[in-house]
Amino acid sequence: MTRLFLLALLLAGAARAQDPELEKRVSALSHELRCLVCQNQTIAESNAPLAVDLRNQVREQLAAGRSEQDVIEFLVARYGDFVLYRPPFKAATLFLWIGPFLFLILGSLVLYRRVRRRPEPPALSPAERERAAKLLE
Amino acid sequence: MRRTLWIAFFFVALVALLAAGLTLNPREVPSPLVGKPAPHFELPLLHTPDKTFSQKDMLGRVWVLNVWASWCPPCLIEHPVITELSKSIPVVGLNYKDAREDALPWLKRNGDPYQLTVYDADGRIGIDYGVYGVPETYVIDRKGVIRYKHIGPVSPEAAQRKIRPLLEELGK
Numbered sequence: 001m002t003r004l005f006l007l008a009l010l011l012a013g014a015a016r017a018q019d020p021e022l023e024k025r026v027s028a029l030s031h032e033l034r035c036l037v038c039q040n041q042t043i044a045e046s047n048a049p050l051a052v053d054l055r056n057q058v059r060e061q062l063a064a065g066r067s068e069q070d071v072i073e074f075l076v077a078r079y080g081d082f083v084l085y086r087p088p089f090k091a092a093t094l095f096l097w098i099g100p101f102l103f104l105i106l107g108s109l110v111l112y113r114r115v116r117r118r119p120e121p122p123a124l125s126p127a128e129r130e131r132a133a134k135l136l137e
Numbered sequence: 138m139r140r141t142l143w144i145a146f147f148f149v150a151l152v153a154l155l156a157a158g159l160t161l162n163p164r165e166v167p168s169p170l171v172g173k174p175a176p177h178f179e180l181p182l183l184h185t186p187d188k189t190f191s192q193k194d195m196l197g198r199v200w201v202l203n204v205w206a207s208w209c210p211p212c213l214i215e216h217p218v219i220t221e222l223s224k225s226i227p228v229v230g231l232n233y234k235d236a237r238e239d240a241l242p243w244l245k246r247n248g249d250p251y252q253l254t255v256y257d258a259d260g261r262i263g264i265d266y267g268v269y270g271v272p273e274t275y276v277i278d279r280k281g282v283i284r285y286k287h288i289g290p291v292s293p294e295a296a297q298r299k300i301r302p303l304l305e306e307l308g309k
Contacts, residue, residue, distance in 0.1 A: 036270070037269055037270065049234065050260075050269050053259075053264060054264070057264060076169070077169060078169070078170070078266070079166070079168075079169070079267045079269070080166060080167060080169040080267075082166045082167075
């Protein structure tokens with residue numbers, strides 16, 4: 001059993017070494033796809049069985065000559081936009097994308113108003129000025 | 138005074154937002170498959186590998202597809218619920234990434250509620266159905282369209298509140 005496993009590993013390694021160009025594409029694309037089992041990992045990072053299956057799926061489809069876009073569409077049709085680590089820009093995700101900028105603008109406005117409203121420091125009388133000048137000497 | 142009111146308002150709004158977020162289940166990802174025709178498959182049966190079954194064989198009937206595996210503890214939890222459902226609706230099992238020698242004894246041990254079970258050894262059909270957390274349960278209507286997808290074990294409440302009314306509506 002162990003021997004069989006090692007052989008399989010070796011063969012997988014050999015197959016991988018055969019086409020470094022393909023592996024690079026598989027890896028790049030896998031880093032863009034979410035593993036649905038451990039949702040904060042990409043399928044490139046995760047070792048969940050589903051992630052392994054999906055990586056194989058990606059490799060197989062790219063090897064068969066499909067484009068990155070084809071593979072992404074294949075997976076989105078099955079798992080939804082959630083499979084994309086970078087959510088698409090559309091009506092449902094509008095707030096997700098522009099929300100942070102809205103908060104930034106809102107925060108700047110509040111800050112600006114507060115700073116402007118801060119009372120001027122009281123003007124010094126000539127006597128006080130003199131005293132300050134002395135102290136600073 | 139007005140400022141205090143504003144701050145209180147923002148605080149309450151923030152709490153409400155976070156509270157709403159806490160009630161959401163991140164595992165429940167809306168499936169793009171609901172409302173679409175059930176993906177095609179033609180798989181060997183678990184019990185009799187020389188026979189195959191396709192989702193097309195169920196056209197004209199309302200049915201339930203239940204994805205399960207012997208290695209999946211939550212499948213055991215929902216098993217009584219699926220068994221209960223199977224008394225009023227045909228339930229087809231999809232044995233997912235399992236071994237026959239494990240799956241068959243599992244059915245023998247726990248009872249077999251399935252009209253039949255298809256065998257998806259490498260999980261390929263699972264990917265077509267967007268399976269990521271076994272068990273998963275699909276309600277498919279007469280036209281072969283997926284009407285509902287449940288991820289994770291079906292609780293008695295979910296069966297009562299969601300699946301039963303839907304079956305009723307579809308006129309099983």
